[in-house]
Amino acid sequence: MVGKNRQRQPHVLVIPYPAPGHMLCLLDLAHLLSARFGLAVTVAVTPANLPILSSILARSPSVSPLVLPFPEYPSLPPGVENAKDIDFPQFLFFIHALAGLRGPLLDWARAGPDPPDAIISDLFLGWTNSLAAELGIPRIVFTPSGALSVSIFHWLWRRMPQRSNLDDPDELISFPSLPNSPLFRWRDLSGLWKIYRRGDPVCEFFKEGMLANIQSWGLVINTFSELEHPYLDYLRDVDLGHRRVWAVGPLLPPLDAAAERGGTSSVAGEKVAAWLDGCDEGSVVYVALGSHTLLAPPQAAALAAGMERSGARFLWAVKEGTVLPEGFEERAAGQGLVVHGWAPQVVILGHPAVGLFLTHCGWNSVMEATAAGVALLMWPMMADHFVGARVAEEVAGVGLRVCDDGPGAVPDPDELARVVAEAQGEGGRERRERAKAMAARSREATEEGGSSYKNVAELVEELRKLVATAKPSKT
Template identity: 30%
Template sequence: MEKENKNYVAHCLILPFPGQGHMNPMIQFSKRLIHKGVKVTLVTIISLWRTIKNKNLSSNIDVESISDGYDDGGYESAESLEIYMDTFWRVGSKDLSELLHKLSSSKYPPNCVIFDAFMPWALDVAKSFGLVGVAFFTQSCSVNSIYFHTHEKLIELPLTQSEYLLPGLPKLAQGDLPSFLYKYGSYPGYFDIVVNQFSNIGKADWILANTFYELEKEVVDWMVKIWPLRTIGPSIPSIFLDKRLKDDKEYGVSISDPNTEICIKWLNEKPKGSVVYVSFGSMAGLSEEQTQELALGLKDSESYFLWVVRESEQVKLPNGYVESSKKGLIVTWCPQLLVLTHEALGCFVTHCGWNSTLEALSIGVPLIAMPLWTDQVTNAKLIADVWKMGVRAIADEKEIVRSETIKNCIKEIIETEKGNEIKKNALKWKNLAKDSVDEGGRSDKNIEEFVAALAQC
């Protein structure tokens, strides 16, 4: 009853796209809003919410659910991604409208909908109720600028130039652009999602980006000239940044059991800075050939390694590898933030998903970039050449990163002078990330400005 007696400055509905990597930053941002007096209702998708094993959300976050039209299987039970998105648009719009209608007669009716930009239909629904509509970017501003230029037909497809120079971005080769562009036609359903984010973006009252100003200064400066955009990140648990949110140690939802005890006990026994952590996120998998090359490279590096290999992927490992890996621990999932902050960690072999990239930046961990698809290739370019907090593991003509390359990258980070420079840069970004969300920092001020504007609605 205690929270019912509170005077909230506003009530925001938070609507993430159904995926772990989209939910986490939006839930984390919700905690920042609550800290500043906003009531938050998380709107989950029934099909995904049913698969979440660990639900440790703050008691201050209310939860409501809407349907994507596939309650018993989500996207995987649809005939195609295109059919799924069409159904989700139709059913989701109807369900969100019904939810807003129901909440409009509650004690604290919502005055704002913050939606993942992958779902532009949510903005149309919010506007039909006269509410503030806020797009939330879960990918970098650099990548979103590229997709915006694509939406506006300012990048011709299939690609015709060998290099691209876009406002606020470094010179990009074709292979530095998101895979949906340089491999045009490879995933048409995903291409439509990322480009259609901008179909009605001009109607948004605010655009919030999970990044921090110092990291993408030039492209953010360009974006704020055309949109009401504010950076509010890094959107990761407060204990790893400013420590101002009490007991904020984890995102609060997890699809998999993180094997925390096993991982931390194993790390505790290893020397400082000696462990290579390897994880490719919750979505994409490696080919069998790439898995085997990576396995050999880790073994040949003679370093300790902690490797996350999802259960469905373990058949791709070399025969007897798990049993014969004297210096390695292979797990199906792990508590990534706790691993990244452990003093035994030396570097992180990553697919360069935006959440993993921001976590590593915020914690100051050197990276070995092994992007697979989508925005990861652009993030890898920035990690190695702009932010200089990692090295790129270069693939061969068959698009495989060979074991020798992996071994050399590990040794470069852990043993060389270049590795020491990368570690210094990583520490610099860690401090800038913390300062940004701390009291008076750029992201903190932006959130304050946003909340103050909501209070006037």
């Protein structure tokens, strides 16, 4: 029983979207809410995703799992419970399938002795807005993408712009109401938006969810004010019209837990660390193109040849199923290390030997590199990658594009080798120095008194106000 003079801590139901780039940073936020502020947090997961929680459960006693069966859905392969295991054409089906959790979540919240006071859920789970409304509690959207990406996503779903020439993938789409009125090629916009078909039930479901996000009570973004303050101000003052927008990043695991989360790897973490320890400071290019990117054999061959010819030492995290050129790993053994499957990215980027990161520019990767002070070589593929690349290149000044034609492009190996060698040399010095300076600013943001630290505290204070003013239903 809570004493008369001591306020009960809020209980937050966290509902992640089961994909590495979405789930891990939301779990980092859940850890912050529980460990720093003492909130009770329940994380809803399906059985196959429960192991991803092992690290946070071990270090956060006030975090509890809620394990619910993955809903049956005939358009998905049997046993799939994480988006990393499906192809892009199945993404909307996967998102639609997760709405089958609504009933079980409603039953749990109504039947339990400690119902939640608020829901924090991923932006792909727009249906949780109506779940929260039915429970009479606020829903807070969590987005693993940055503030510019969210602003563009809202703009697209509200206005549904079209091309004047349906055969021109390079037609520019303008966003005149956003800061600096950015322009993006049609092909660089979100694929989940471009595949929308009016009247299609699954497409309409997804659109409804995106519009529901805009109506939600609050928004939490994995970014920091010093990087994206114009876009954060736009969201608060123009797009959403309220101040409940909290930039809380970069969200990272505690150092002692960074190596423990993720999937399986072909190389032990100790071997990766030992290999890096044997490299000179700033001499290694870390190569990782995200959990969804499966390079075609010509792409993998071009990337392999480019890295070999650059002369740079490299550590390449290769997605399972990627076909590398025959003999490449043996031939490059003195120059590079190839890790098949998951790699401890936060730990790798934080190692002094790593000076550059060849990345797809998924926002988590951008944030992790920013925190580590590592400059970017950018090959954006899809989703929010092109927006992340724009922020890294034009706002932060820490990124250089090595390939700009999306997921089907095959880079020229010689040009790739030239760019990598130049980025490691004098030609990339300013970019590397800006990356170090941005790391200091991101670190200040997350330390006590910093902008992100204050934003998490303000979010918690708003949740406590809700509990204090709610009708007394618990003791």
